Each structure stands twice: as structure tokens, then as C-alpha cells.
């Protein structure tokens with residue numbers, strides 16, 4: 001385990017625990033239990049570890065609302081420079097520093113009305129704010145937090161980084177993108193579209209304010225920090241569900257596990273981390289980022305796990321390839337088009353079963369048994385035999401494709417390639433397990 005001085009953890013803890021007035025006098029102060037510490041390991045970077053035995057239900061960390069970076073606190077900070085804040089009060093006490101150092105960036109804040117800031121999505125606004133506050137260095141209230149964020153190199157397994165790196169430097173990193181399994185590549189492309197939309201919106205925002213543009217790589221760093229570290233937090237003023245998030249210093253050092261070992265909770269005192277199970281000294285405290293497959297984890301958060309119970313095999317491309325137009329439009333009308341998956345634990349999804357059944361109908365809209373299957377009044381037994389042979393053929397194709405790709409990637413020691421290889425081996429594993437159990441299906 002590594003020494004973390006170079007990540008600025010002591011500085012972060014100091015900032016959170018003994019901030020200047022008026023924070024020091026606030027009733028709801030930071031709590032970081034003496035039973036936990038941030039350490040680092042090679043696989044998952046920094047993480048929170050128990051330094052002593054911890055019992056279930058202990059509150060280990062509490063970060064007050066004033067230290068959470070989100071739509072509410074950002075607008076409150078910016079509006080110090082340009083008039084009245086326009087975020088509804090959530091009833092949480094958010095303190096602002098009594099003294100601000102002004103600089104060219106606070107001049108920019110002063111120039112842009114809050115109504116314009118609110119036209120950006122919360123994600124765009126937060127990414128821009130992090131980039132600007134980073135430039136303010138020690139002048140920024142958030143300096144210790146921003147220094148604690150990972151470097152872009154630590155998010156190097158995210159396919160979006162490969163693509164943007166290629167675009168900006170002319171490197172061959174985008175070639176890795178093409179090696180991804182088809183469904184992962186599609187997911188990664190969607191992430192890239194989201195990122196480019198955000199970068200365009202923020203660039204236009206800065207141009208309108210006659211400010212200098214942001215470097216795309218710098219914006220990517222801030223964007224990926226948010227994407228891989230944000231936590232759900234509801235804001236009544238949010239225009240979209242995706243705006244309901246916060247960044248929470250220190251809490252964001254918790255690494256992911258498929259099973260919840262810790263819970264996070266928000267109340268009027270701030271963001272809390274509570275242990276769900278007993279932890280022995282030395283054990284890592286983990287919480288679940290959600291039921292995410294390795295494909296999702298890689299594309300969104302830049303990592304995969306050796307074993308992941310949420311992995312699934314996406315066979316949409318294979319299934320869609322054997323459907324005719326009538327079958328496709330029937331499934332679209334029914335809300336069952338696309339996203340055909342198989343998982344080790346859940347087997348062949350109902351959605352996939354509906355698609356396999358539809359392929360067996362010449363005029364699906366007229367088929368009583370198919371409509372009864374969709375409505376849940378028919379168990380689909382009459383479709384099973386043909387469905388089995390269709391799925392067997394598809395899974396054999398998947399196994400062959402994974403074998404070819406694994407042989408192609410086998411000798412590489414490149415970390416990105418190893419992540420890609422893991423995706424193929426996850427796919428092969430699910431395909432093989434499903435084929436083995438197909439007779440009993």
C-alpha cells in the first residue's frame with residue numbers, strides 16, 4: 001500500500017476538519033472516524049480502509065453540505081460575485097468563506113448572470129467550474145478537494161480517453177476503441193457523444209462571455225472526474241434526473257464492490273458513510289456503485305472487476321440480424337426492440353425471449369400466443385424449441401468470435417488491451433455457461 005502524501009490527502013483532511021471561520025463555528029462539522037484511513041493499492045487506486053475493527057451501523061464519515069460540490073453550492077459560490085443566487089434553499093446550511101480572493105476567474109463569474117449559468121446542465125456547469133477553480137489554485141475554496149482528484153492517467157482505461165487522446169495528439173489510441181466488443185464500443189460511443197455535447201455547450205458559453213476557451217483535455221479530466229466520482233443527490237430544481245448528483249470529498253475515495261459493505265446517506269448534517277457489516281482492521285470499506293456490468297464500469301468509470309455478478313452478454317446485434325422489418329416494427333411498438341441480454345445469474349432475459357419468439361412469427365401483430373406471452377398470460381413453451389436452436393447458434397458464434405479476439409490480443413501487456421480482453425473473456429464465460437445449461441432451459 002502506498003504513501004498518500006503526494007495525493008494531498010492530509011491537506012484534504014485538514015481542509016475538511018479544521019476550515020477557517022465561519023466553518024469552524026458551524027454546528028455540523030466534518031467527522032472522519034479515527035478507525036478509517038485512505039490508502040492506495042495497485043488495482044483500484046486510493047480507497048478507504050479500516051485501521052481498527054469497525055462494527056456494522058457505525059457512522060464513519062460525515063461531510064457537511066458546505067463541502068459538497070454540486071449545483072447548490074456552485075451557484076451559491078458564484079452568486080457571491082454576480083448578485084442574487086437563484087437556487088431554492090434546500091434547508092441544508094451551506095456556508096461560504098467570509099473572505100474571497102478575487103482574480104481573473106472571479107471577474108468572469110461576476111460578468112456572467114446566474115440565469116446563464118443555469119442554462120448549462122448541472123454536469124456541464126460542474127465540469128466548467130472545476131476547470132476554472134483549478135486555475136485559481138490556492139485562491140479557490142476548493143483547492144484541497146481539486147488537488148485530491150485523480151489525474152487523467154489514472155482514468156486511462158476509459159475508452160473515451162483513448163478517443164479524445166487520438167483526436168488531440170494524433171496517437172493510435174483510437175485503435176483500441178475498435179478492438180472493443182461491439183456492445184461496449186456502442187456504449188463508449190454514447191459516452192463520447194455526451195462528452196462532446198458538453199464540451200461544445202461549455203465552449204459556446206465561454207465564447208459568449210468573451211472568455212478564453214478551455215483546453216479539451218483539461219475539460220475531459222474534469223468531466224471524467226465527475227463521471228467516475230459523482231454520487232446521487234436529489235435537487236428539487238433539477239431539470240433532468242441526470243442533474244441530481246453531488247461530488248463529496250473523502251466519500252469519493254470509496255471503491256466499488258458488487259455487494260454493499262457500506263451505505264451512504266444524506267441528511268441535514270451532510271453526506272454520511274455508514275458501515276453495513278463488521279469490518280476487521282485492515283479491510284477495505286467498499287460500497288456498491290450500482291448493478292453495473294464490466295462493460296458499463298469500463299466505459300463510464302474506467303475500470304473492470306475480475307469477477308462481477310452483474311455482467312451480461314449483449315446479443316442484440318445477432319438477434320436483430322435475423323429479424324425482418326415487420327418483426328422489428330412490432331417489437332418497437334411493444335417497447336421490446338433492442339437490448340437483448342443474457343446473464344449468468346438471470347439467464348436469458350424476458351426481453352430476449354420475446355425477441356426470439358417474435359422471430360418465429362410471420363405476422364407478429366396477429367399472433368395471439370405472442371401477445372399473450374408479452375402480457376404474461378403464456379409461458380412461451382411453444383416457442384422454446386426453436387428459440388433454443390436460435391440461441392445455440394448465436395452463442396456458438398459469440399464463443400468463436402471471443403476465441404479469435406482473445407488469440408489476437410493474447411500477447412499484449414498493454415493495460416488497455418488487458419481490460420478489453422477481460423470483456424471478451426466475460427462474454428465467452430456467459431456464452432459457455434448458457435450453452436451448458438441450454439438443454440434444461
Ligand SMILES: C[S@@+](CC[C@H](N)C(=O)[O-])C[C@H]1O[C@@H](n2cnc3c(N)ncnc32)[C@H](O)[C@@H]1O
Pocket residue numbers: 043044045046047149150154155228229252253254255256257301302303304305
Ligand atoms: C469514486 S472513485 C474511488 C477512489 C479512487 N480509487 C481514487 O483513487 O480516487 C472511483 C474510481 O476508483 C477506481 N475503482 C473503484 N472501484 C474499483 C474496483 N473495484 N476495482 C478497480 N478500480 C476501482 C476506478 O478508477 C474508479 O474510476
